Amino acid sequence: xxxxxxxxxxxxxxxxxxxxxxxxxxxxxxxxxxxxxxxxxxxxxxxxxxxxxxxxxxxxxxxxxxxxxxxxxxxxxxxxxxxxxxxxxxxxxxxxxxxxxxxxxxxxxxxxxxxxxxxxxxxxxxxxxxxxxxxxxxxxxxxxxxxxxxxxxxxxxxxxxxxxxxxxxxxxxxxxxxxxxxxxxxxxxxxxxxxxxxxxxxxxxxxxxxxxxxx
Amino acid sequence: xxxxxxxxxxxxxxxxxxxxxxxxxxxxxxxxxxxxxxxxxxxxxxxxxxxxxxxxxxxxxxxxxxxxxxxxxxxxxxxxxxxxxxxxxxxxxxxxxxxxxxxxxxxxxxxxxxxxxxxxxxxxxxxxxxxxxxxxxxxxxxxxxxxxxxxxxxxxxxxxxxxxxxxxxxxxxxxxxxxxxxxxxxxxxxxxxxxxxxxxxxxxxxxxxxxxxxxxxxxxxxxxxxxxxxxxxxxxxxxxxxxxxxxxxxxxxxxxxxxxxxxxxxxxxxxxxxxxxxxxxxxxxxxxxxxxxxxxxxxxxxxxxxxxxxxxxxxxxxxxxxxxxxxxxxxxxxxxxxxxxxxxxxxxxxxxxxxxxxxxxxxxxxxxxxxxxxxxxxxxxxxxxxxxxxxxxxxxxxxxxxxxxxxxxxxxxxxxxxxxxxxxxxxxxxxxxxxxxxxxxxxxxxxxxxxxxxxxxxxxxxxxxxxxxxxxxxxxxxxxxxxxxxxxxxxxxxxxxxxxxxxxxxxxxxxxxxxxxxxxxxxxxxxxxxxxxxxxxxxxxxxxxxxxx
Numbered sequence: 194x195x196x197x198x199x200x201x202x203x204x205x206x207x208x209x210x211x212x213x214x215x216x217x218x219x220x221x222x223x224x225x226x227x228x229x230x231x232x233x234x235x236x237x238x239x240x241x242x243x244x245x246x247x248x249x250x251x252x253x254x255x256x257x258x259x260x261x262x263x264x265x266x267x268x269x270x271x272x273x274x275x276x277x278x279x280x281x282x283x284x285x286x287x288x289x290x291x292x293x294x295x296x297x298x299x300x301x302x303x304x305x306x307x308x309x310x311x312x313x314x315x316x317x318x319x320x321x322x323x324x325x326x327x328x329x330x331x332x333x334x335x336x337x338x339x340x341x342x343x344x345x346x347x348x349x350x351x352x353x354x355x356x357x358x359x360x361x362x363x364x365x366x367x368x369x370x371x372x373x374x375x376x377x378x379x380x381x382x383x384x385x386x387x388x389x390x391x392x393x394x395x396x397x398x399x400x401x402x403x404x405x406x407x408x
Numbered sequence: 409x410x411x412x413x414x415x416x417x418x419x420x421x422x423x424x425x426x427x428x429x430x431x432x433x434x435x436x437x438x439x440x441x442x443x444x445x446x447x448x449x450x451x452x453x454x455x456x457x458x459x460x461x462x463x464x465x466x467x468x469x470x471x472x473x474x475x476x477x478x479x480x481x482x483x484x485x486x487x488x489x490x491x492x493x494x495x496x497x498x499x500x501x502x503x504x505x506x507x508x509x510x511x512x513x514x515x516x517x518x519x520x521x522x523x524x525x526x527x528x529x530x531x532x533x534x535x536x537x538x539x540x541x542x543x544x545x546x547x548x549x550x551x552x553x554x555x556x557x558x559x560x561x562x563x564x565x566x567x568x569x570x571x572x573x574x575x576x577x578x579x580x581x582x583x584x585x586x587x588x589x590x591x592x593x594x595x596x597x598x599x600x601x602x603x604x605x606x607x608x609x610x611x612x613x614x615x616x617x618x619x620x621x622x623x624x625x626x627x628x629x630x631x632x633x634x635x636x637x638x639x640x641x642x643x644x645x646x647x648x649x650x651x652x653x654x655x656x657x658x659x660x661x662x663x664x665x666x667x668x669x670x671x672x673x674x675x676x677x678x679x680x681x682x683x684x685x686x687x688x689x690x691x692x693x694x695x696x697x698x699x700x701x702x703x704x705x706x707x708x709x710x711x712x713x714x715x716x717x718x719x720x721x722x723x724x725x726x727x728x729x730x731x732x733x734x735x736x737x738x739x740x741x742x743x744x745x746x747x748x749x750x751x752x753x754x755x756x757x758x759x760x761x762x763x764x765x766x767x768x769x770x771x772x773x774x775x776x777x778x779x780x781x782x783x784x785x786x787x788x789x790x791x792x793x794x795x796x797x798x799x800x801x802x803x804x805x806x807x808x809x810x811x812x813x814x815x816x817x818x819x820x821x822x823x824x825x826x827x828x829x830x831x832x833x834x835x836x837x838x839x840x841x842x843x844x845x846x847x848x849x850x851x852x853x854x855x856x857x858x859x860x861x862x863x864x865x866x867x868x869x870x871x872x873x874x875x876x877x878x879x880x881x882x883x884x885x886x887x888x889x890x891x892x893x894x895x896x897x898x899x900x901x902x903x904x905x906x907x908x909x910x911x912x913x914x915x916x917x918x919x920x921x922x923x924x925x926x927x928x929x930x931x932x933x934x935x936x937x938x939x940x941x942x943x944x945x946x947x948x949x950x951x952x953x954x955x956x957x
Contacts, residue, residue, distance in 0.1 A: 205790050209861070212788065216781035223752055224774055230755035231762055231770070234691070242693035242759035244947055247750075252700050255749040256742060263738040266788050270734060273790025278727065326564040327657055329722060329797055333863025336794040340723045343563065344651035345658065347724040360872070364722075364797040364865045366557050368564055369482050372868035 198359065199335035200352040204273045206336075212266055277337075280350040284318035285311060285403060291341045292324035294370035296361060302402045304394050309361065309378040311353065312386040318350040329365035332378060340365055353380040419934070422830065422927035428526075441526035442930055447512030448828070449533050454503055455897075457540055461495035462890065464488045469852070469886040472879045475871055482869040486555040487570065489867060491547075493558030494575055498582045499540050501809055502671060504817045505678035506624075507536065507589055509824060510617045514593060516921040517611050519602025519939060521931040524595045532588040539581030546571035557867060559668070562649040562660040566642075580635045583628045586674070590624030593617055602920070604939035608702070611919045611943040612695065615702040616681025619709040620674050627670035627713060634663040658723055665716035673712040675809055676776075677705055679816025680747055683769050686823050687751055688944035689917045690766035691758025695944045697750040704743030711740040721792045730789055737787035744780055748773060763915070764838040768819035771846045775811025779804060782857065800860025806853045818845070821900065826910040830927040833903030841899060844892030851885030919943050 197203050233239070287309065288299040298309045311317045321330050321341040328341040330349065339349040353359075363374035381389065394401035427440040437445055468489050471478045480488070511529065515522050523529050546553040554575045556565040565572050597610070597618050610618075637648045647653030649660040688695045695701065717725060717733040725733075751773060760766070782804040786792050795801060826832050855878035856864075864875045871879065912926040924933050 201790070205794050208788055209785060209791050212781070212785050212791070216784065220774075220777050220781060223748060223777055226752050227755060227770055227773060230752070230758070231760050231766075234755065234758050234760050236692070236759045236761045239757070239759050242691065242946060243757040244694045245696060245753075245757065246694055247697040247700070248753075251749075251753070252697055252746070256746055259745045260742055263741060263784065266784055267735055267738045270788030270790050270792070271731060273788075274730060274793065275727075277790065277793060326567060327561055331797070331863075331865065333794070333798075336790075338722050338793050338796055340720075342651070342657055342724075344656060345724065360863070362863065362865050366561070366564070366797075366867040368555070368568065369486065371486075372482070372865075372870040375872075 198353065198355050198357070199332075199337065200354065201273070201277060201336040202334070202354075204276065208266070208269045208273060211269065215262060277349070280318050280348065281316045284316035284350055286318050286320065287311075289319045289321050289330060289341070290324060291321070291328040291330070291363070291374075293326065293367055294363070294374040296330075296363075296374070296376040300390070300394075301404055302394060302399045304390070304397055304399050306393070308376055310381060310386060310389055311378060312383045313353050313356050313380050315383070316350055316352045318348060321347045321349070326367050327365045328363045328367050328374070331362045331364035332359055333362065334359040338364055353378075356380050356382060419925060420929045422925065423930050424829075424927055426930060428930065439530075441522070441530050443511050443515050443522045443526065443529060444828075444928060446529050446533055447508050447510075450503060450507040450511060450536065453533075453537055453540065454500055454508060457495050457499035460544075461492050461500060462893065464492035464495070466886060466890060468492060469883045471869070472871070473883040474880070475873055475876060477870075483552075483555065485869045486867075487553050490554050490557055490575075491544075494543055494554075494578070495540075496809075497558055497671075497675075498579055499536075499543065501675045501813050502582070502586060503536060503589075504675075504813065505682065505820065506593070506617055506620055506674070507532070507585075508817075509613075509682070509820045510589070510593060510678065512828065513824065513921055514596060514614060514617055515600065516924060516928060516932050517614055517919050518597065518600060518605050519920050519933065519937045520596065520600035521933070523592050524600055525592050528588050529592055532585045532592070535581050535585035535588070539578045539585060542574050542581060543578035546574040549574065559661075559664060561664075562638075562655070562657045563651060566650050566652075576635050576638060580632055583631050586624045587628045590621035590628070593621040594625065597621075602937050602939055606939075608699065609939055609942050610702075611681075612684035612698070612701055612705075613678070613681035616677045616684070616705045619705040620677045623670045623674050623677075623709050623713065627667050627674075630663060631667040634660070634667070637663075658720070658725075661720050661723060662717065665719045669716035669719065670709075670713045672805075672808070673708055675813045677708060679772065679813040680705065680744075682816045682820045682823070683751055683772055684747075685917075685919065686765050686769045686819055687754045688946070689823075689915050690763060690769075691755050691760050692916060693754070693758040693944075693946050694942070695750070696753040696756070697746075698942065698944075700746055701750050704746045707743040708740060711736055711743070715740055718787060718792070721789060722796045734787055734789050734792075738784070741780060741784060741787070744776075748777055748780070761915075763822075764835060764842055765819050765823035765915070767839065767842045768815050768822060771842070771849075772812055772815040772819060775807050775815065775849070779807030779812055782807065795860060797866055798860035799856040799864045799866050802866050803853045803856035803860060806856075811849060811853070815849075818842075818896065823915070824921075825900065825903065826914050827912075827921055827926055827928070829904050829907075830909060831903055831907035832910045832914065833899050833907055837895065837899040841892050841896035845889060845896060846892075848885050848888030848890070848892050852882050852889050853885070855879070855882045855885075918945055 290297045299305050323341045323343045331338045335351045337351045339347050359378050361376040391401045423444045427436050428442050429439050471480050549571050551569050551571050554572045555570045640646050641648045647655040649655040715737045718737045859875045859878040913922040
């Protein structure tokens with residue numbers, strides 16, 4: 194679960210663990226207190242109840258402390274999200290087109306593939322577009338997700354950290370074969386990528402250039 | 409509310425025997441304007457819909473027990489999860505507590521003879537049942553029932569050839585039912601309280617219904633407007649949501665969630681009210697922090713109306729919108745946390761009898777807390793991006809909606825059962841059913857958190873082999889849960905028919921419904937009660953007990 198495969202994986206997982214840890218402490222506290230009270234103050238053991246109307250200090254504490262913790266969670270979430278929006282200018286730009294029920298990827302030189310190949314450690318920007326209904330571009334291992342709309346240009350980016358093959362899924366329900374709308378991203382060493390890109394471009398009669406022509 | 413000793417035997421025929429009209433049999437029910445009979449009409453119809461939706465849920469889970477096709481095809485699966493969602497949300501959870509138990513007990517608990525508009529109340533039920541039938545009718549029409557998910561996201565819902573329109577029309581009708589009930593409840597609470605029933609002597613269930621009713625009245629029209637816009641778009645070709653016509657699908661999502669997120673609070677608030685009723689009664693002591701619980705209901709209703717776009721964090725909204733909606737999402741968690749802490753504190757130094765209603769409440773607190781904590785994870789922007797539209801979200805809202813509201817409904821059924829029917833179910837069987845339901849429930853939904861984090865998207869007919877163990881455990885959980893439900897409902901049914909007759913106040917409740925005859929008479933009270941203390945005043949309980957109540 195917690196192996197780093199993109200620049201976002203560690204941050205997202207760390208925040209998830211932070212919230213989970215705090216939650217577990219409180220959840221266990223609540224549950225243990227509940228069970229303990231039910232047993233300790235059972236009608237047999239404690240036939241005469243004590244009427245306690247409330248306690249202002251406690252109310253302030255259990256409003257204030259969660260508020261501070263929640264604000265910390267919010268803050269880390271916001272900071273992590275800002276990173277997801279800060280797309281580097283030198284990112285490799287890929288046009289992603291979704292339609293029922295497949296993905297297609299277009300490189301700056303016009304090369305089109307149905308599987309994504311990118312070099313490791315290189316920022317990659319995906320410009321998302323749909324031909325029909327809503328989809329969502331989701332790479333679980335990279336903690337990347339963005340909705341794909343027919344009328345609206347969305348984008349996202351990531352920087353992989355390890356060579357390998359990772360699933361790309363559609364996360365927004367899009368009808369019959371929604372669950373089969375998988376593709377993959379192959380993270381390759383720069384050299385292997387260059388080789389692949391040159392070969393594939395040649396096959397498609399395209400110039401193997403990774404920077405888009407200026408208009 | 410000191411007890412007045414009264415013989416157990418009936419003095420007057422109950423609402424089950426006579427009603428506001430002279431009809432006998434079925435007509436005496438479907439034409440009755442007695443809020444208690446209307447409450448039971450809702451109960452029976454709502455449960456019928458519940459069983460149908462459980463059936464769909466069962467089949468979804470069965471299909472997912474192993475990868476690939478198990479027994480239904482993808483199209484059927486998509487229709488099943490859509491029906492499961494529509495029926496559970498619009499026909500079970502939303503009307504569950506307000507329409508059933510609110511109708512039955514709101515007037516009694518404030519010392520009124522009925523709601524303020526009894527005929528409108530009956531009309532609400534007719535709108536409800538019509539909406540319910542229209543929702544299911546799509547099944548019979550050519551094209552089959554909708555396969556869009558209960559959110560009807562545009563443009564898929566425009567493109568699909570299945571019957572989306574009946575489902576939308578149903579939501580429209582059900583919305584009106586909900587609005588009318590809301591207006592009825594608000595007005596009743598304002599105008600019909602018994603002498604001495606000041607606002608801070610209201611039982612907390614009434615406070616939660618009050619907060620809920622405002623959300624129903626203010627938020628529900630938006631789903632109606634949205635539907636009207638869809639109809640305009642389809643018939644007149646005005647581009648509103650459909651990009652082909654120049655519309656914007658994200659606008660649809662906003663309008664949908666402006667209603668549907670507050671609707672989540674329509675679902676959970678009354679369940680919180682039930683919890684606040686049951687804990688003091690079974691701990692036999694006053695509630696801890698009455699005003700904090702009461703005001704937190706209002707705070708939830710208010711802030712809950714301002715967080716809708718947290719369902720759309722991956723839609724590509726502006727950074728400002730992301731910031732604001734994430735922040736308010738964390739703020740709305742505060743009043744829920746306050747409630748949980750006060751509930752647990754109410755158990756402290758009580759004199760606790762762990763009968764089935766309290767057991768369901770304990771499950772509620774545990775499961776609702778998990779739902780709340782996972783809500784924090786989803787509220788944090790960077791984590792949300794990863795978890796959005798995965799089974800983690802499915803688990804989260806089932807922990808709130810089912811583990812919370814559903815268990816609240818079960819708790820209410822077991823708590824008010826003796827008052828409604830004058831008979832008692834078998835306690836031992838009910839306790840077993842509780843244990844089985846709670847275990848099955850958690851086995852069903854907890855694995856979805858794990859696989860969701862691992863990247864299992866929601867609404868998937870098929871899945872990668874790595875998710876198999878979680879799906880398998882989840883499906884086994886669904887069987888255990890359903891077994892528990894069968895035991896629970898059989899036990900209640902048998903209790904309704906043949907259970908031992910109960911005294912009017914078997915649990916030792918201090919709210920007004922326990923002071924009236926069991927089952928209650930047509931206009932609830934022999935004479936209008938006068939209220940002199942708060943709702944959970946157990947200070948004189950021992951004295952009253954000696955008088956032989």
